[in-house]
Amino acid sequence: MIQLLLSIATHSVALLVYPGLLVMVSFGALVELAWMRASRKDWQWPDLPRRRVTPVLATIALCSVLASVQLAAPFNPVAGAERSVVLAAVGLAFTAWADLALTVEFVAAPGLLLIAQFCWLLAVLGPAVEPESLRPQVLGNVLVPGLLPVKVACGFLYLLALPALMRLWPLSPPADRREKPRLDAARILTWLPYCGLFTTLFVPPPADDALGFVRFFGITFLVAAVAIGLGVFMRRRGEAGVRGLYARAVTPFAGLVIAIVVATSVLMR
Template identity: 70%
Template sequence: MIQVLVSIATHTVALLLYPGLFAMVAFGALVELAWLRLSARDWGWPILPRRRPTPVVATVALCSVLAAVQLGAPLNPVPGDERSIVLAAVGLAFTVWAELALTVEFVAEPGLLLLVQVCWLLAVLGPAVQPESLRPQVLGNMLVPGLLPVKIACAFLYLLCLPPLLRLWPFAPAGERRGKRRLDAGRVLTWFAYCGLFTTLFITPSSEDAIGLLRFFGFAFLVAAIVIAIALLMQRRGPAIARGLYVRAVPPYAALVLAIVVVTSILMR
């Protein structure tokens, strides 16, 4: 009975505080404000989200929390053997599906977005093929030289897919109204899960102490900075260049990544 209560308490802390809701909102708010500051010509404090969360925001929050507690973050209260990369990937995938299902009129290029998400799922699951493990700490700690091409290829594909998934690409949905910019609650809730998952998959695990915690968040912020830089570059180049990138370049590159994963899996057996 005591073990059950302790387990409930630790999982509650993980879901509500760290690495769950509180950590997600704090990280996401900082990164989102940085994005708004860098991407807007005339800076002004954005309008806060509505006090009452919409069904989409509530769904995104729930799925993002599920993904966040799966991360290989230091001092994560959830035991390592209870975490899974698949749960993190499915949770983040549902955030996109929820927006497409409930507010498709406010989603730019929904068909292309789904294509990008398939490529992103390949980048997430590709490193797990050869180790045959879905535990985050195992995947991040794989330093076998033969797997290095897979990890590099998947990491690059992952970064390329994040601007569309975070709705940072230079496409405006048909139902968007021009006006003062509002803080995007959905994006605030997903920044940490996306950046933390990259850190979990492609960076060696951090130590279970304060220094490791700072290292993990440092890499997560670095990933966010890279994504913002890519998005700003696309914003300056214009929608035509961005469309060409995600229609003509990213899918063939994803096919190449898949080939690398398959060949590596065969050679490493």
């Protein structure tokens, strides 16, 4: 009974505080402000998100928290054996399509979004083929030279998919175009899960100490900065350029990643 209560308390802390909702919102708000500052020439302080919690936002919050507790963050109360990259992938996949399921008018270019999500899932699950483990911290700790091409290719594909999944690209539906900027609550909730999962999968896990804490969140902030840079670049390219990029460049590169994963799996056996 005591162990059950301790387990409930531990998981509650993970879900609601660290690395869950509280840290997720704090991290996301900082990065979202940086994104708005970088993406707008005429900077003005944005309005706060609407206080009303919609079904879409509630779904995104729940799925994002589920994904966040799977991260290999230092001092994560959830034991490493209980974490799974599949749970993180499924949770974040639902955040990308919550708008489509509940409010389709707020989804821009659903076809391209599907391509981006497929590429992202490939990047997440590709490194797990040879280690045959779904624990995020195990995948990040794999440093076998033969798997380096897979990790590099999947990491690059992951970053290319981020601007679409985070809605940083210039494609936006008419219903979402506002004259005055407003903090995007849904995006705030997903910054940490997406960027932290990259750190978890492609960087060796940090130790449970202060240096490891700084290292993990420093790299995660760096991933967010790369995503912001890609988003700004895509906005300068315009809608036509972005559509061409995902249709003619990212998709063939995903095919190349599949070939690398298959070849590596065969050669490593």
